[in-house]
Amino acid sequence: MTADEAEALKRGASHEGAGRNPGTACAGAEAGTACSRDPKSERDWLMSQVVERGNMQRAYSRVMKNRGAPGIDGMRCEDLKDWLKARWPRVKEALLEGNYQPQAVRKVDIPKPQGGVRTLGVPTVVDRLIQQALHQAMQPLFEPTFSDGSYGFRPGRSAQQAVLKAAEYIRGGKCWVVDTDLEKFFDRVNHDVLMARVARRVQDKRVLSLIRRFLQAGMMADGVETARQQGTPQGGPLSPLLSNILLTDLDRELERRKLSFCRYADDCNIYVGSQRAGERIMDGVKRFLGRKLRLTVNATKSAVARPSQRKFLGYSVTGAQVPKLRVARQSIERLRGRVNELCRQGRGRSLSQLIETLNPVLRGWMNYFCLTQSRRPIEELDAWVRRHLRCIAWRQWKRPKTRESKLRAYGLEAQRAWKSSVNGHGPWWNAGAKHMIAALPPKYFTQLGLVSLVATHQLLQRPV
Numbered sequence: 286m287t288a289d290e291a292e293a294l295k296r297g298a299s300h301e302g303a304g305r306n307p308g309t310a311c312a313g314a315e316a317g318t319a320c321s322r323d324p325k326s327e328r329d330w331l332m333s334q335v336v337e338r339g340n341m342q343r344a345y346s347r348v349m350k351n352r353g354a355p356g357i358d359g360m361r362c363e364d365l366k367d368w369l370k371a372r373w374p375r376v377k378e379a380l381l382e383g384n385y386q387p388q389a390v391r392k393v394d395i396p397k398p399q400g401g402v403r404t405l406g407v408p409t410v411v412d413r414l415i416q417q418a419l420h421q422a423m424q425p426l427f428e429p430t431f432s433d434g435s436y437g438f439r440p441g442r443s444a445q446q447a448v449l450k451a452a453e454y455i456r457g458g459k460c461w462v463v464d465t466d467l468e469k470f471f472d473r474v475n476h477d478v479l480m481a482r483v484a485r486r487v488q489d490k491r492v493l494s495l496i497r498r499f500l501q502a503g504m505m506a507d508g509v510e511t512a513r514q515q516g517t518p519q520g521g522p523l524s525p526l527l528s529n530i531l532l533t534d535l536d537r538e539l540e541r542r543k544l545s546f547c548r549y550a551d552d553c554n555i556y557v558g559s560q561r562a563g564e565r566i567m568d569g570v571k572r573f574l575g576r577k578l579r580l581t582v583n584a585t586k587s588a589v590a591r592p593s594q595r596k597f598l599g600y601s602v603t604g605a606q607v608p609k610l611r612v613a614r615q616s617i618e619r620l621r622g623r624v625n626e627l628c629r630q631g632r633g634r635s636l637s638q639l640i641e642t643l644n645p646v647l648r649g650w651m652n653y654f655c656l657t658q659s660r661r662p663i664e665e666l667d668a669w670v671r672r673h674l675r676c677i678a679w680r681q682w683k684r685p686k687t688r689e690s691k692l693r694a695y696g697l698e699a700q701r702a703w704k705s706s707v708n709g710h711g712p713w714w715n716a717g718a719k720h721m722i723a724a725l726p727p728k729y730f731t732q733l734g735l736v737s738l739v740a741t742h743q744l745l746q747r748p749v
Contacts, residue, residue, distance in 0.1 A: 335380065344415075353413065356409030388409050389504060393406075406518025417522040456607065459558055471524065501513055603659070616654065636733060685706040
């Protein structure tokens with residue numbers, strides 16, 4: 286790659302590829318070219334398409350947009366442009382000759398909301414670039430083979446669409462759900478089983494070898510590299526596509542049995558009319574996954590139950606005769622935990638500064654859960670957030686004299702302000718008391734710019 290080409294990578298058009306809710310750009314002209322080509326020609330063309338200038342431009346733009354932490358080499362996204370100017374020709378040659386060797390991924394453990402940790406493998410920036418380029422070249426080949434019941438990491442599909450489809454099945458009389466959770470899915474993917482399915486559409490041996498090298502790249506923690514014989518670590522752009530390729534066999538089996546299902550990555554719910562049918566299907570799914578894909582269903586997290594007793598992608602349903610979508614209790618608790626964390630961090634800042642930090646979290650959460658049809662939990666969350674902010678204000682005022690003067694400044698009578706300032710109760714009690722609500726009413730926080738979950742929900746809500 287010349288210096289001009291490296292510069293072009295930086296200013297190239299953004300490509301919507303892998304992610305939780307990818308866009309539809311990859312279904313454009315380039316995708317059409319790849320899909321219309323004779324599959325036999327992929328034996329010679331696929332790696333050339335991976336390193337093609339336009340494909341690399343889009344991959345570069347995507348990597349720069351996603352940012353992300355450095356890998357084991359410490360290279361930041363900001364350093365990639367200069368690195369490519371100096372070294373891209375050698376990297377491109379290695380890819381075309383089939384001898385490019387990925388570096389180990391950096392191990393990162395993040396806590397799960399339900400407890401425990403999820404292990405991520407962070408590739409180097411260069412490896413992320415190559416994985417993204419591979420993803421863009423391969424997705425048009427596999428996208429036509431994916432099931433209509435699959436919603437995760439696909440262009441034009443989202444988690445919300447999966448939730449709406451699940452609600453449709455429930456309202457149609459499928460009043461039992463087979464909720465399957467694959468045990469440590471990304472850590473236990475069998476490489477041979479996966480590569481056999483990739484090879485159904487990819488015949489370029491250079492691409493196949495490169496994917497296997499990415500799968501087998503070691504994981505480094507505290508300077509010690511550990512070899513990997515199974516699994517596809519979360520954190521790389523290629524892993525979501527590979528997960529869909531592998532689990533398409535499960536989708537086809539469910540379609541063959543004419544079952545109603547929604548799958549988002551390794552989260553799969555099957556909707557049936559009776560408990561007995563659900564238990565029979567659960568046993569069949571376990572056998573299929575173990576025999577065909579060498580995967581295990583987590584018995585403690587999987588169940589045959591009423592949909593109102595389970596959650597799917599953060600949502601649940603009411604137990605009414607006409608079920609309505611609602612935010613799952615765990616999703617509400619997760620938001621509370623995040624707000625608690627941000628409020629603890631913001632005790633030394635002004636309320637307006639803290640609100641600037643909270644707003645993106647509140648807005649993003651409500652954008653995702655805009656499908657909920659239960660208003661009361663949203664109202665309670667709004668009131669709870671405001672109480673947190675009043676609690677911080679009360680702590681910041683510190684002394685009774687300061688509290689009295691602040692309460693009077695916010696409109697309370699002198700006698701009431703004095704009695705409230707010396708009541709002897711703690712900050713949280715005072716944050717929910719009438720004197721603080723009168724001094725700092727909802728209108729006050731609206732004026733400070735605080736995002737209202739209720740107002741955002743009303744703005745976004747559509748018939749479900």
